[in-house]
Amino acid sequence: MKLKLIYTSVVVAIGATNIAFAADRVEPNERAIQLDTLSVTASADASAEGLSSAFAGGQVAKGGRAGILGTKDNLDTPFSITSYTNEFIQDRQAQSVGDVLKNDPTVRVARGFGNFQESYFIRGFILNSDDVAYNGLYSLLPRQYIATELFERVEVLRGASAFLTGANPNGGGIGGAINLLPKRAPNYDLNRITLGASINDERNGSADIARRFGDNDEFGVRINAAHHNGGTSIDDEQAELNLFNIGLDYQGERLRLSADLGYQNHQLDHSRTNLRLMSQVTKVPSTPNASENWAQPWSYSDEK
Incomplete structure (x- = not known):
């Protein structure tokens, strides 16, 4: 009998505790606060706006730098802008700005008149490699050949651009403008080694290494190095490229x-220049052999 009374007391005590808990319980909907949606994005750009996110597939971005208007989505501006991402550059195995822009239907790439620089014809108007901007600033890039290891993205703005990007050094930009975005350390460790060879006996190698440091990863370092050497698509022409670039950034509150800080040395031997058809030509000549080299064996270009 004594054991039975004790057992009954324990059961009653437990039941009372459960009843008290149920009485003090608050319904979830009575004090719930609805918070606004918070979107968190990561960017490899040191600016406050960051890089525009890429479309599905990662080949082009949803927006770009619209000059003095800052970074804008394509749907928010009345201008025609295409931003080719680094993923696009890697997938196409592009080695220069010209290799990237060959994929743009509004741009034609050629060598300069009488020299060996890349020239870009946007909507039929020439834009020399001297007039390519680097993060919105002019006269910072190599004059004749700009290797892809130096930049993260290629942005093409079509149409008159001086009122957005300012006048370029040579006063061009009638058909459009080209802006290159620098590489920055991403929010993860990056170790990329690329090796390649071609049927023209060209050999190339590059390294892309990035790290972030600090209590909040506020310090970033990205190092790029490259070496290309060998023949080109033109008979007997030889090209060599040596490049080193370091990008530093600090992202505080x-x-x-x-x-x-970058260095590039681009050398060409037995280099073929372009020919121009003057007004004295009365009929269209036959199509020449694209690989034929009519340059003198001693011709060369040494650009640093």
Whole structure:
């Protein structure tokens, strides 16, 4: 009998506890607060706006730098802008700005008149490689040949651009403007080694390494190095490229800083120049052999 009374007391005590808990319980909907949706995005760009996100497939971005208007989505501006991403550059195995823009239907790539620089014809109007901007600034890039290891994205703005990007050094830009975005350390460790060879006996190798440091990963370092050497698509023409570039950035709560230091040496031997058809030509000549080299064996270009 004594054991039975004790057991009954325990059961009653437990039941009372459950009843008290149920009485104090608050319904979830009585004090729930609906929070606004918070979107968090990561960017490899040191600016406050960051890089525009890419479309599905990662080949082109949803927007780009619209000059003094800043970074804008394509649907928010009345301008025609295409931003080719680094993934696009890697997939196409592009080695220069010209290799990237050959995929743009509004741009034709050729060598300059009487020299060996890349020239870009946007909507039929020439834009020399001297007039390509680097993060919105002119006269910072190599004059004749710009290797892809130096930049993250290629942005093409079609149409008159001086009112957005300012006048370029040679006063061109009638058909459009080209802006290159520098490489920055992403929010993850990057170790990329690329090796290649071609049927023209060309051999190339490049390295892309990035790290972030600090308590909040506020300091970033990205290093790029490349070496290309061998023949080209033109008979007997030889090309060699040596490149080194380092990009530094600081991303603080109230301050953002970035700096770039680069070196490029591009050499051409037995280099073929372009020919121009003058007004004295009265009929269209037959199509020449694209690989034929009419240059003198001693011709060369050494650009640093």
